[in-house]
Amino acid sequence: MGLTGNMLIGGQAVPGTRDAIKAINPATDQVLEPGYPGGSREHVEQACALAWSAFDSYRETSLQERAAFLESIAEQIExxxxxxxxxxxxxxxxxxxRIQGEVGRTCFQLRTFxxxxxxxxxxxxxxxxxxxxxxxxxxxxLRQRHIALGPVAVFGASNFPLAFSVAGGDTASAxxxxxxxxxxxxxxxxxxSELVGQAIQQAVAKHGLAPGVFALLFGSGVEIGTGLVSDPRIKAVGFTGSRSGGIALTQVAQARREPIPVYAEMSSINPVFLFEHALLNRGAALAEGFIASLNQGAGQFCTNPGLVIAIKGPALDAFLATARQAVERSPAQTMLTPGIFKAYRHGLQELASNADARLVGAGLEGTGPNQCQTHLFVTCARDFLEQPxxxxxxxxxxxxxxxxxDIAQARQVAEHLEGQLTATLHLDEADTETARTLLATLERKAGRILVNGWPTGVEVCDAMVHGGPFPATSDARSTSVGTAxxxxxxxxxCYQNFPDTLLQPAIQQANPLGLCRLVNGQRET
Amino acid sequence: MGLTGNMLIGGQAVPGTRDAIKAINPATDQVLEPGYPGGSREHVEQACALAWSAFDSYRETSLQERAAFLESIAEQIExxxxxxxxxxxxxxxxxxxRIQGEVGRTCFQLRTFxxxxxxxxxxxxxxxxxxxxxxxxxxxxLRQRHIALGPVAVFGASNFPLAFSVAGGDTASAxxxxxxxxxxxxxxxxxxSELVGQAIQQAVAKHGLAPGVFALLFGSGVEIGTGLVSDPRIKAVGFTGSRSGGIALTQVAQARREPIPVYAEMSSINPVFLFEHALLNRGAALAEGFIASLNQGAGQFCTNPGLVIAIKGPALDAFLATARQAVERSPAQTMLTPGIFKAYRHGLQELASNADARLVGAGLEGTGPNQCQTHLFVTCARDFLEQPxxxxxxxxxxxxxxxxxDIAQARQVAEHLEGQLTATLHLDEADTETARTLLATLERKAGRILVNGWPTGVEVCDAMVHGGPFPATSDARSTSVGTAxxxxxxxxxCYQNFPDTLLQPAIQQANPLGLCRLVNGQRET
Incomplete structure (x- = not known):
C-alpha cells in the first residue's frame, strides 16, 4: 500500500475534500509528499456511524480474539x-x-495490553x-462486570509519533x-499515521472484525477535532498535547447534551528536588544526569525535568558549575516541527526577559533549521513563589x-506547584528524614514520585502512573501509560437475578473463563 | 446534646448567621423547632481550611483505625x-x-465500608x-497504590434522610x-442531619482524629453549596438530587481553575419490559408487584419504575386491568416535603394534559396535606418516540x-431511552431469546439490569451498581451504592525506586498488611 494521502474509514481508503496537510521535515524544512486532504463533517459522520455499528459486536469479542487482534496490529507494524x-x-x-526504539515500545505496548x-x-x-x-x-x-464505554476519539501527540499516536497507548487501551x-x-x-493506520486496518480485516472498529481522519481541529468530540456516538476522548488544546476539548465534551470523559495529558514541569547529602556526595554526577535527561528528545518529553529545587550553598554552586559545562557542550537538536521550535524560542525569550531569572548557560548553537539550543536558568524561591x-x-x-x-522554603515551593506528572527526589541515606517531610505534599501534586532517577523514562507496566492532578492531566484518577x-x-x-444463559461468560456461575473474581466478599483465584 | 440548631465545624457547634431553616412535618404542615440559621462564606472557609489541614493525617490512618472509626459512627448512630x-x-x-429500616441500612453500610x-x-x-x-x-x-483525592463535599438527598444523607453512602465511602x-x-x-452529624463528630473525637475530618453546614445553595464546590481545597463532590441541581454543581466544578469530579445521581425513570409469556402466565402477579414497587416510599425512590414497556394484546389488557385495580385501592401517602408534593402535582398535570397519554387509573385521594395519589398512564410507542x-x-x-x-418497536423504545439507573426484564423461559435481543441496548443505557424483580430494592454489596449513563448520573464510570x-x-x-523506609506499609516489599497485590503481573493472595 504505502503512502496514498487518504484517510481510512470503514476498511476503505477515503480521500479528503478539504485543504491538504503536508508534513515538513524539520531537519531540512523540506515539504514531504504526499498531501493529505482534510476530512469534512461528512467523514466524521461516516466514521462515527461505522464505529457505533461496530461497538456492540466488538465489545463482546472474546478475550482471546481481542488479544490476538492487538498482537496482529503489532505484527503488521513490525x-x-x-x-x-x-x-x-x-x-x-x-x-x-530513537524511532526504532519507539516502534519497539509501540509493539510492546500492544502486546502488553x-x-x-x-x-x-x-x-x-x-x-x-x-x-x-x-x-x-x-x-x-448480583453480578458485576465492566463493559466498554463506547467509541473513543484519540488525538495523537506530536512528540511520540508512534507510541502516543495512531497505535499508541490511548488506542491500544481503548x-x-x-x-x-x-x-x-x-x-x-x-x-x-497513514502507515500505522493501514497496519491496524489490516489487522481488523484479518480478524474479521466490523470495519468500523478503526478509522483514521485527517483535518482541522474544529471540523474534525470538535466534530468528533461533540458527536453523540463518541463516549470518551484520549488526548496528549498542549494545555490549551486539552482544556478546549474538555469544554466541548462538557458542553454536550451527554457530557463525556476526556483524558487529556497536558502540561507538566516535573520538579526535581536535590537534597543536601546527595548534592555534597555526588553533585557532579547529578548535574551530568540532569542535563542528559533534559536533552532527551530535545527536551520534548512530557516528563522533561523543567524545574530543579535545591538549597543554596557551596554544594549547589558546584552542581551549577558542572551543569553549566554540560549545558554548554550540549549539541543543538532538531525539534519536531517549525511551530514547536517557534514556541520554544518564544518561551525562552519570555524567561530571558524576566529580571528575576538569570541565565546559567546555553548549549551549542544550531547549524540547521528548527534546532533547539539547551538553556538553564536560575531564580530564587521568593521570586518563584510570587510569579506564576x-x-x-x-x-x-x-x-x-x-x-x-532552607528546607522549609523548599516545602513551600513544593506546596505552591501546580499538578505534575512526576516529582523526583535525589537523596542519600542521610537525607531520608528530610525527604520524608516532602512526601505528603508531592503525593498530592504528582502521579509518579521517583527517588534517584530521572523522570524521562516511562515504563509500560502494571504499576506505572503517567497521570496526575490538573493541569498535568484533565483526570487525576487515571493513567495514560501502563496497563491500568x-x-x-x-x-x-450489574446483573441482578439473571438466568445463567443470559449472562456473558465472564459472570456465569461456573466461571468458564477462570477469572480472578470477588465472590461473596472473598477473592477467588 | 440533642437538637441545638447549630452547624458542626472542627469539633465545635457553631451557630449560623443567615436566615434560619426550619423543617416542616409534611404530614401536618407543622413547623418544627429549632431553627437552623444558615452558614456564610466564612463558615465554608473555616470548614475547608480544617478539612485541608486534616487531610494528610487522615488519609494515612491505618486500615484498622479507619475501619474502627466507621464502626464507631454506626454505634453512635444506633x-x-x-x-x-x-x-x-x-x-x-x-x-x-421505614425509618427504622433506614437506620439499620445506614449502619450496615458504614460497617460494610x-x-x-x-x-x-x-x-x-x-x-x-x-x-x-x-x-x-x-x-x-515501580509500585502503585491509590490515595484519597482530598476533602469531599457531600450533598444529602431528601428521599433517604439517613442512608443518602449526612452519614449515607457518599460520606461513608469518602x-x-x-x-x-x-x-x-x-x-x-x-x-x-444535626443528630447524625453529632454522632460522626463524637466518633471523630473518640478516635483522636483531626477535627477537620468532618463538618456539617446548613444554608443556601449558592452561598454554601456553590461556595463548597468552588473552593480549591474541595477535590470531589457527591450529590443525590434533581437533574437541574446535579448539572448546576457539575458546571461549577468544571468552571474551577482546577476542575474536579462530581458524582451526581440525578434522574432515572427505570424502564420495565414485560415479555409475552411472562405476561400471559403471571400478568396479574406482575401487575400487583409493579404497583407495590411504584408505591414504595410514595414513589420517591431513584429506582422507582416510572416506565413500563410491553407489546399490546389481550395479555397486556389483562395486566392493565389488574394494575388499574391495584392503583385504585392504593392509599395516598405523605410526600417528603410540600415542594416535592407540588412538583409531583405539576408533573401529573403536564402528563394529564398531554393528548397522547391516557389515564389508566388513580389511587385513593389524600386526607391530609402533601399526599401523593398514585397515577398510571398509558401511551403508544409511536407517541413516546416522538415526544421527549x-x-x-x-x-x-x-x-x-x-x-x-411488536418486539422491534420495543427495541426502538429501548434505544430511544436516556441513561438509566436500572432496566428490568420480566420474562419466562420461553421469552429468553426475545429478551436476549434487548440486552446490548440495555447495557449501554443502564447501570443495573434486573430479571424478574423490581428495581426499588438496592443491595449494599460488592456487585451493586447504583449508577448509569447521563442523565442517571454525571459519571457512568461509578456507583454510589455498594463497596465499589x-x-x-x-x-x-506510582513510587519509583523508593527505599523501603520511605514507602507506606501497603507497598513495602514485605507486604506487612498482607494485601492481595499484583506483583510482576501475577496476582498474589
Whole structure:
C-alpha cells in the first residue's frame, strides 16, 4: 500500500475534500509528499456511524480474539520495517535509533495490553450470590462486570509519533477495553499515521472484525477535532498535547447534551528536588544526569525535568558549575516541527526577559533549521513563589533551578506547584528524614514520585502512573501509560437475578473463563 | 446534646448567621423547632481550611483505625435510638418502620465500608520489581497504590434522610477512602442531619482524629453549596438530587481553575419490559408487584419504575386491568416535603394534559396535606418516540406504560431511552431469546439490569451498581451504592525506586498488611 494521502474509514481508503496537510521535515524544512486532504463533517459522520455499528459486536469479542487482534496490529507494524522508520524520522526529525526504539515500545505496548486483556482482571468481576433465607428480606443474585464505554476519539501527540499516536497507548487501551477507535492524526506526521493506520486496518480485516472498529481522519481541529468530540456516538476522548488544546476539548465534551470523559495529558514541569547529602556526595554526577535527561528528545518529553529545587550553598554552586559545562557542550537538536521550535524560542525569550531569572548557560548553537539550543536558568524561591509565569512549561530543553534558603522554603515551593506528572527526589541515606517531610505534599501534586532517577523514562507496566492532578492531566484518577490505562474506557454494569444463559461468560456461575473474581466478599483465584 | 440548631465545624457547634431553616412535618404542615440559621462564606472557609489541614493525617490512618472509626459512627448512630427515629419521621413523613429500616441500612453500610477498608483491595497495589539486567535498559522498581483525592463535599438527598444523607453512602465511602467530608445538610431534615452529624463528630473525637475530618453546614445553595464546590481545597463532590441541581454543581466544578469530579445521581425513570409469556402466565402477579414497587416510599425512590414497556394484546389488557385495580385501592401517602408534593402535582398535570397519554387509573385521594395519589398512564410507542416530554421523570408514584406493536418497536423504545439507573426484564423461559435481543441496548443505557424483580430494592454489596449513563448520573464510570463506591474518591500514585523506609506499609516489599497485590503481573493472595 504505502503512502496514498487518504484517510481510512470503514476498511476503505477515503480521500479528503478539504485543504491538504503536508508534513515538513524539520531537519531540512523540506515539504514531504504526499498531501493529505482534510476530512469534512461528512467523514466524521461516516466514521462515527461505522464505529457505533461496530461497538456492540466488538465489545463482546472474546478475550482471546481481542488479544490476538492487538498482537496482529503489532505484527503488521513490525512488518512495515524501514518504510515506517524512514518516514517517521523524516517527519519528526528524531534520531533513527530513537524511532526504532519507539516502534519497539509501540509493539510492546500492544502486546502488553493483549496480555492484560487475556487475564480479564480489568473486568473486575464481583459476584454476590442470592441469600434466599436472609431476614428481613432475601438477597437476590448480583453480578458485576465492566463493559466498554463506547467509541473513543484519540488525538495523537506530536512528540511520540508512534507510541502516543495512531497505535499508541490511548488506542491500544481503548481497543483493549472493547471500544472502537477513531484517530484524528497529528498534522506533523500524516505519513507515519497513514502507515500505522493501514497496519491496524489490516489487522481488523484479518480478524474479521466490523470495519468500523478503526478509522483514521485527517483535518482541522474544529471540523474534525470538535466534530468528533461533540458527536453523540463518541463516549470518551484520549488526548496528549498542549494545555490549551486539552482544556478546549474538555469544554466541548462538557458542553454536550451527554457530557463525556476526556483524558487529556497536558502540561507538566516535573520538579526535581536535590537534597543536601546527595548534592555534597555526588553533585557532579547529578548535574551530568540532569542535563542528559533534559536533552532527551530535545527536551520534548512530557516528563522533561523543567524545574530543579535545591538549597543554596557551596554544594549547589558546584552542581551549577558542572551543569553549566554540560549545558554548554550540549549539541543543538532538531525539534519536531517549525511551530514547536517557534514556541520554544518564544518561551525562552519570555524567561530571558524576566529580571528575576538569570541565565546559567546555553548549549551549542544550531547549524540547521528548527534546532533547539539547551538553556538553564536560575531564580530564587521568593521570586518563584510570587510569579506564576515562572511555572509556565517551556516545551524543549530548558529548565529552571530554584534556589531555596532552607528546607522549609523548599516545602513551600513544593506546596505552591501546580499538578505534575512526576516529582523526583535525589537523596542519600542521610537525607531520608528530610525527604520524608516532602512526601505528603508531592503525593498530592504528582502521579509518579521517583527517588534517584530521572523522570524521562516511562515504563509500560502494571504499576506505572503517567497521570496526575490538573493541569498535568484533565483526570487525576487515571493513567495514560501502563496497563491500568484500560480502566479509562470502562464502566461497571450489574446483573441482578439473571438466568445463567443470559449472562456473558465472564459472570456465569461456573466461571468458564477462570477469572480472578470477588465472590461473596472473598477473592477467588 | 440533642437538637441545638447549630452547624458542626472542627469539633465545635457553631451557630449560623443567615436566615434560619426550619423543617416542616409534611404530614401536618407543622413547623418544627429549632431553627437552623444558615452558614456564610466564612463558615465554608473555616470548614475547608480544617478539612485541608486534616487531610494528610487522615488519609494515612491505618486500615484498622479507619475501619474502627466507621464502626464507631454506626454505634453512635444506633445509640441515638428513638430520638433519631422520631425526628426523622417528623421531618420526612415516612413511616416509622421505614425509618427504622433506614437506620439499620445506614449502619450496615458504614460497617460494610469498614470491612472493605480492612481488606485493602481498594488500594489496588501493583508492584513491578526492578530488572537490573534487562536489555537495552534496566527496569526500575515501580509500585502503585491509590490515595484519597482530598476533602469531599457531600450533598444529602431528601428521599433517604439517613442512608443518602449526612452519614449515607457518599460520606461513608469518602471517609473510607481517606477523604475528610463536609456535608451540606438537606434543608428538609436539618434536625436529623444535626443528630447524625453529632454522632460522626463524637466518633471523630473518640478516635483522636483531626477535627477537620468532618463538618456539617446548613444554608443556601449558592452561598454554601456553590461556595463548597468552588473552593480549591474541595477535590470531589457527591450529590443525590434533581437533574437541574446535579448539572448546576457539575458546571461549577468544571468552571474551577482546577476542575474536579462530581458524582451526581440525578434522574432515572427505570424502564420495565414485560415479555409475552411472562405476561400471559403471571400478568396479574406482575401487575400487583409493579404497583407495590411504584408505591414504595410514595414513589420517591431513584429506582422507582416510572416506565413500563410491553407489546399490546389481550395479555397486556389483562395486566392493565389488574394494575388499574391495584392503583385504585392504593392509599395516598405523605410526600417528603410540600415542594416535592407540588412538583409531583405539576408533573401529573403536564402528563394529564398531554393528548397522547391516557389515564389508566388513580389511587385513593389524600386526607391530609402533601399526599401523593398514585397515577398510571398509558401511551403508544409511536407517541413516546416522538415526544421527549414523555420521558420526563415525575418524582412520586406515577408511571407510564408504553404499548408497542411488536418486539422491534420495543427495541426502538429501548434505544430511544436516556441513561438509566436500572432496566428490568420480566420474562419466562420461553421469552429468553426475545429478551436476549434487548440486552446490548440495555447495557449501554443502564447501570443495573434486573430479571424478574423490581428495581426499588438496592443491595449494599460488592456487585451493586447504583449508577448509569447521563442523565442517571454525571459519571457512568461509578456507583454510589455498594463497596465499589469507594473508588470514586481515589487516584493512583506510582513510587519509583523508593527505599523501603520511605514507602507506606501497603507497598513495602514485605507486604506487612498482607494485601492481595499484583506483583510482576501475577496476582498474589
Amino acid at each position: 512488518a512495515l520495517g524501514d518504510t515506517l522508520v524512514d518516514r517517521a524520522v523524516a517527519e519528526s526529525g528524531l534520531p533513527r535509533l 493483549a496480555r492484560t486483556v487475556r487475564t480479564g482482571e480489568w473486568l473486575d468481576v464481583r459476584v454476590d450470590e442470592a441469600l434466599p433465607e436472609r431476614q428481613p428480606l432475601p438477597r437476590p443474585d 481497543l483493549a477495553a472493547g471500544c472502537p477507535v477513531i484517530v484524528k492524526a497529528h498534522s506533523a506526521h500524516p505519513g507515519t 509565569a515562572l511555572q509556565a512549561e517551556i516545551f524543549g530543553s530548558a529548565s529552571l533551578l530554584v534556589e531555596c534558603d 490505562a484500560i480502566a479509562r474506557f470502562l464502566r461497571p454494569v | 445509640a441515638l435510638g428513638d430520638t433519631l427515629v422520631d425526628r426523622a419521621v417528623a421531618e420526612s413523613g415516612l413511616p416509622r418502620l 469498614a470491612r472493605t477498608v480492612r481488606t485493602g483491595e481498594w488500594l489496588d497495589v501493583r508492584v513491578d520489581e526492578a530488572l537490573p539486567e534487562r536489555q537495552p535498559l534496566p527496569r526500575p522498581d 471517609l473510607a477512602a481517606g477523604c475528610p467530608v463536609i456535608v451540606k445538610a438537606h434543608s428538609a431534615h436539618p434536625g436529623t 416530554a414523555l420521558q420526563a421523570e415525575i418524582f412520586g408514584s406515577a408511571s407510564l406504560l408504553v404499548e408497542c406493536d 463506591a469507594i473508588a470514586r474518591f481515589l487516584r493512583p500514585v
